[in-house]
Amino acid sequence: MTMRHALVLGGGFAGTLAAIVLAHHADTVMVVDRDRLDDAEAPRRGIPHGRHTHVLVSGGARALDKLLPGITDHLFSLGAQRIGLPGRYMATAAGGGWFPRHEGRQFIIGCSRALLEATVRERLLDHNNITFVSSADVVGLTGDPARVTGARIRDRATRTERTIEADLVIDSTGRSSRAPQWLVELGLPEVEEDVVDPQIFYVTRRYRAPDGAHNLPAINIMADPTRTDRVRGSGLLLPIENGTWSVTLSGTVGGHPPVEEAGFHDFAAGLPYPTIAELLDLAEPLGSPFGFKADANRRKHFDKLVPPGFLVLGDAAATFNPVYGHGLTVAARGAVALRDGLARARAEASQDIQRAIARASQDAWMMATSQDFRFPQTLGPRPESRDGLAQRFQERLGRSAMSRPAIADAQMAIFTLSTSPAEALMRPSVLLSALRGPDPAVKPLSEPPFTPDEREVLAQCR
Template structure:
C-alpha cells in the first residue's frame, strides 16, 4: 500500500475571519489539507467597511515588522496595497513626530518603514491573497457556540448557521481568532480546563477618529504625530494624521482617563488644540471633514496567559483573543502577523496533530505579543489614573532610561536606529541595551533640541495657507 493510502486528512478550523484569522489560515494552509474559517459576518470582496470591525474607523499603522511578516506569509500583498493607494512611508524621515523628548529630526537615512492605509484596504489585500489558495474556505454568517472535545484534546467547534441550524465542525486544530470579545476561556472552563489567568492594564484611553479630504499636499506627505508624555501629572493626550488612499487623511486623537475626547464633531478639532503642539490643529484647519466622528473606549491592554495553564491539545488562541493592546501604539496588526509567522515556522517543523504542538505554538506566538506589551502596557501604567498593577521601581527606572533614549534620539542616529527597530518590531527590546546604544544614552543629546517640527518648505506652505484648499485632490506640490 502506498504512503498516500495511509494519509489522514488534516483539517484546521479558524474561528474568526479578521486579520488574525486570515493570517493564521495563511500560516497553516501549507501544512494541512484544508482550512475552514468560520466568520460571524459576511466578508466583502472589496476594500469597504464590514460588520464586526468597529476599530477599522481608526488610524492603523502597519509597522515594517508586521508588513514583512505578512509578505512572507502571502507574497504579493504589499503590491496589492500600494496598487490600491496605500503609502509606504520611510522611517524616521517620513514621520513628523513630537516625542516626550522633543521633535525628531528628519535628516537620517531610512531605517525602517510603515504601511499607511485604511484598515479596510489592509484586510482586503490579505483576504484576497489568502483566498487564492484552494485549501481555504470561508463559512460566513456563522456563529461559534462552543468548543468540542475534552480538557485533554479539542476536536472542533459547534456553530450556528445563518438559517438557525446548528452543526458540529470537526478539526485537528482549532484556532481562536475572535478578537477582544473571545469567549474561549469560558468554553474551555466548560470542558474542565483550569481558569486562564489574565493581566489587565487600563489607562482609560478613549479613541476618536475622523476622515478628512486632504488639502493639496506633496506626494510624499508624512505621518504627523504628537505623542503624550507619561511623566506629566496630567492625562495624556495624543493625535496622529495618517495619509491614506483616496487623497484622505485618517485622523485619530486619544486621551487617557480624565482627558478623553468625545464624539462631538465641533469639538474634535478643538481637542487637537490641547495637545503639546498646535501642529495637527493647524493642518486640520486646511482639510475638509468627511463624515462623523467615531469613538472607541475598549482600549485596555489584556493578556490571557494560556501558556500558564495545562491547555488541551488541538487548541490555540492568536491575535486579540490572546493579547489585546492599546491601539495608540499601533502594534496590534504587526503582532498578529509576527505571531502567524511564528506559527507557520513551528508547523514546518512539527506535525500540527502531534501531542504538545498547540502548547508549543501558543508559547511561540506569544513572544511578539510580549515584546509589544512591554513597549505599550508598561508605559500605560505610568499615566495618572491607570488601572492594573502599580508601577514598580524597576518600571520607573526602565521608564527613565527609555525617556533618555527618546531624548537622545532627537539628535543621534545610533539611538534613532535602535528605537525605530524596536518600535517597528524588527528587533527585540534587547537592542536598546547594546553597548553603542548604552554609550549614546550616557552621553545624551549631541545637538540642541529643535524649537519646532522639522518641516519641508512644501509642508510649511500647507500649514501656513490662509484657508482650506482641497480642490486639487492628490496633485503634488513640488518639494524644495
C-alpha cells in the same frame, strides 16, 4: 504536520493569515465568521475598530511579507503610503519638542483597515482547499480536557446549530473571544490573564487632504506623562490611500477627546502642538468623527493550558493599547510562529506552538505596559520598581533621543517591533550616545521639521 481538516474561528486579520498557513498543512480548511466576508470594503459589524486609524509598523510589514511574499509592494501599488524614508516623512513630537529630521531604517504603512484586510484576504483565492461559512456564530468547542475535536456554530438567520469536527481548531475571534469560557465548559481550568488598563478613549475622523498636499508628512504628537491637564492626549494624522488623512485623537480619564465635530477640532488644537488642527483647517472632513473605548492591554496565558487540537491567535490571545499600533503586527508574527511550528511539529504539539505565539507578542506587551505605567491613571499590578541604574539609563535615553540619532533609531526599531529592546539598546553606538547624554549643540525644535518645499505647499493650501 499533516491534517485532514482544520477549522479557523473568525476570519479577520489573524484568521485570514491562519487559514493561509493551514492551507499548506491540511487537506481542507474552513473559516467561520459571524459576518459576511465578501464585502470587505464596508465597515463590518464584527470589527467596529476597523474604522479607526490602523498603522502597520515595519516589523509587522516584514512578517506579512514572509507569509505572503510581495504583499506590501502590492499594498503600495493600491495606494497605501510608505511612511519613513524612503517615502513620506513622519514628524514626531514628544515631551521636549519635535524630533529633528533624519533618515532611519524603519517605516510604517498607512492605509485603511479595509484596504489592508481586502488585500490580504485576496490571497485566500490562491488556495482552493479553503472554504467559508459566513453569518454564523461560534458558540462553543467540542472535545474534552485532553483534546479539542471541533466547534459548535449557530447560523445567524435560522438559529440552527451544528458541530464541525476538525483535527485542529484555531480561535481568532478577536477581542470578544469566548475561548476561556469554552475551555472551562470542556472541563479545563480558567486561563490566567494579565490586565493593564490605561483607560484610553479613541476618536477618529477621515479628511480629504487639500490639493497638492499629498506628500506632506504624517504627524505624530505623543502623549506627555508629565502633563496633568487634558493636553496629556495624543494625536496622529496618517496619510492613507486616495489622498485621505485618517486622524485619531486619544486621551485618558478626565481628558477624553469629544466625538462631536467642533470638540474634535478643539481637542486637536489643545494638544501640546496645534499642528494637526492647523492641517485640519485646510482639509475637507469626510463624515463625522466616531469614538471607541479602547480595550486594556490584556494577555491570556493559553500557552500554559491549551489542549492538543486547539490554538489561539491574534487579539483572542492578547490585545494592546491601540495607541502603539501593534495588534496587527503581533497577529502577523503569531502567524509566522504558527507556520514555523506546524512545519516541525508533531500532531500533539499545540502547547509548543502556543508558546511560540506568546513569545511573538512579548516585545509588544513589554513596550505597551512599560509606556502605559508611566501614566498615573493606568490600572493594573505595577511591576516592582526597577533598580536605580536601569531607571537612570532609561531616563537618560529618553532625554538624549532628540539629539542623538543612534538612540532615536533604537527607539524606532523598538516601536516598529523590528528589534527586541535588549538588542536595540545594547548596541555600542546607543550605549555610547547614552553615556554622552543630550547633545547641548542640538536644541529641541518648537515647530515640526517641515522642509522648505513642504512649507511652500502649506502656504499654497492656505
